Every structure is written in C-alpha cells, then in structure tokens.
Amino acid sequence: MLFRNPAILSFLTLAALACGPSALPPVPASVEPAAPSTAAKPEAPPAPPAVKSGPVSASPQMKSFKLGAFTVVALRDATFVAANDNKAIGVGLTPEAVAAELKKAGLPEDRIELNVGALLVKTGKQVVLLDSGLGDGPKGALVESLKLAGVAPADVTDVLITHSHFDHVGGLATGDGKLTYPNATIRMSNKEWTAFKANADLAKLVAVVTPKVKGFEPGAEVVPGITAIELYGHTPGHLGYEVKSGKERIFDLGDLAHSSVLSLAKPEWTMGFDGDGPLATKVRRSRLEALAKDKELVFAPHFPFPSIGYVSAKDGAFAWKAQVPGE
Numbered sequence: 001m002l003f004r005n006p007a008i009l010s011f012l013t014l015a016a017l018a019c020g021p022s023a024l025p026p027v028p029a030s031v032e033p034a035a036p037s038t039a040a041k042p043e044a045p046p047a048p049p050a051v052k053s054g055p056v057s058a059s060p061q062m063k064s065f066k067l068g069a070f071t072v073v074a075l076r077d078a079t080f081v082a083a084n085d086n087k088a089i090g091v092g093l094t095p096e097a098v099a100a101e102l103k104k105a106g107l108p109e110d111r112i113e114l115n116v117g118a119l120l121v122k123t124g125k126q127v128v129l130l131d132s133g134l135g136d137g138p139k140g141a142l143v144e145s146l147k148l149a150g151v152a153p154a155d156v157t158d159v160l161i162t163h164s165h166f167d168h169v170g171g172l173a174t175g176d177g178k179l180t181y182p183n184a185t186i187r188m189s190n191k192e193w194t195a196f197k198a199n200a201d202l203a204k205l206v207a208v209v210t211p212k213v214k215g216f217e218p219g220a221e222v223v224p225g226i227t228a229i230e231l232y233g234h235t236p237g238h239l240g241y242e243v244k245s246g247k248e249r250i251f252d253l254g255d256l257a258h259s260s261v262l263s264l265a266k267p268e269w270t271m272g273f274d275g276d277g278p279l280a281t282k283v284r285r286s287r288l289e290a291l292a293k294d295k296e297l298v299f300a301p302h303f304p305f306p307s308i309g310y311v312s313a314k315d316g317a318f319a320w321k322a323q324v325p326g327e
Ligand SMILES: [Zn+2]
Pocket: 011, 165, 167, 168, 255, 302
C-alpha cells in the first residue's frame, strides 16, 4: 500500500532524502500562481502552474508565554507545501475530495501548507528544545527564531526528539556537518533511535549526533517536568511530550496530526507521511479524543504558527482552535 512505500515515508523523502542534510534541493522560489500576462490575450486561459511539494523558507518567528514556572516558546523554522495530489494527505482519495474539505475552511484547494516548527521550554535549570526543524539544507530559520527568544545554540542543554523525520532532526547538524547544539544531550525513544540508525539516507546525520544521543523508554520523565508519551505509528518510535509545571501543562503532539484542518476533520484519512497507516490512524483518533476531553493545551508543530491551541470534538471528528495562553 502506498503509505508503506518508503519513498513517501517522510518529509525527508519528499524534500531531500536522496543525499542527506547537506544536499537538499533548491527551495522553490515561489508557490504563488504567476500573474496573468497583459501583453497578449490567449484564446484559452493558461493552466495554473502545478504546485511543487517541498520546503519553503519562512521568516524567523517566536511566540513566548508562561506555563507555571516555565517559559515556553513556539519557534518557526519553515513552511512545507504539499501539492493536493493524494500522495501526502488523503491517500487513496481524489484531489476533489481533499479540495472540498480545504474549501470549507476557506483555504487554497491545490495545496496543503504546513508549518515546520519546534518548541522551546526554559525550566529555570534546563533549556530544552523539542525537535530541531529542517536545519541548514533548505534554509530553516530555527536558529534565528531561537535568537529572537534570547537563546544561543550553545545554551541548549537538551534536545528531545519526537521522531527521526528530516523536518524534526535535520536541524541537529549544521550544513558543514557539526552539532548545531554542541552542549545538548539528544534524547529520543530507544525504538526511534534504532530506526534512525537503520536509515541509510540519514547516515551522515547519525554519524554527527551519535556521541550525544541517549535513548529512553516512553513514560520516562526525560527532564524534570517533561514526560515522553508513546504515540507509535507515524514512525516506529514516535513520541509526544507532556510538559508540566504546577497545574499547567501543554502536550507537544509531534506528527500525530499534520494539517489543522484535514487531520482533525478527517482523522481516519490515510497519510502518506505515516509509516504504519492503520496504527497511526488509530492512535491519532484516540489521542485527539483524549486531548479534546481533557481540554488540554496543545503544541502541534505543523499547524499554522504559533501552533498553540486546543482540540475540540466536532461532528464525530475534531476541530482546532488556535489560542496562546494570556492572549
Ligand atoms: Zn513532521
């Protein structure tokens, strides 16, 4: 089945898998349709240019708020554009079926635009980054966004990884093959680290990060106040992270859901990004149900920046309400 095809397992493959982090393809200059020419009137309107799937540079951005005694900061890295071609979202459906859902939300119908982001948690003792974005290859802006938050790469003490797709681990290394966060321990589930090491396309990155990686089992409190939650399916060892200070908490759901519209309105749709489609779909629905029931604050790195808000139940599925605490 299509979602089992390794060629579409990850953003990495869609963006740049072939040659590793230092040889990503050029970022599309623009995904906007060209302005119509006024020089000559064609007999038939020209077909709009096909949307190219891939990463697109974004301006650095950060959004900071308090969570109990912690400071939490949503960070922007890039945008990922997926053409509405049923390869990434709505596998096995038609573009028209996906377009109908996009139209309901007032979004362009020929593409699905996803944010690429990461979360920073300053606990007072540790400076913790949850995922590392795309990195230098497609000109991810995460390090610049961190600077806006007053944090230098050398300040980061821990990088907690949800999973080893390139838009989450690519930023662990710089373009010239050095550790981006030289003083940080890199943490991920033991199962994900095994999958990461087995991915030949990530061999260069694995070689750079290996001395810094420490695996753990889901359920572990990885740093004080941040607990890893098993969300296997998207990848073999995919995790979410529960960040808690006092009575306040936020759940980083990783790639449990990609589109704030489609993944919530149609959680049963097969995602090309999911390694084990049936398991990922089951885990997506049950965890979204729990998040809606608990009215828990959520960080969803692929939802529109700042990617902070709440999941609620709607029409037998779910809806997203963007909301930053205190605003
Ligand atoms: Zn992702």
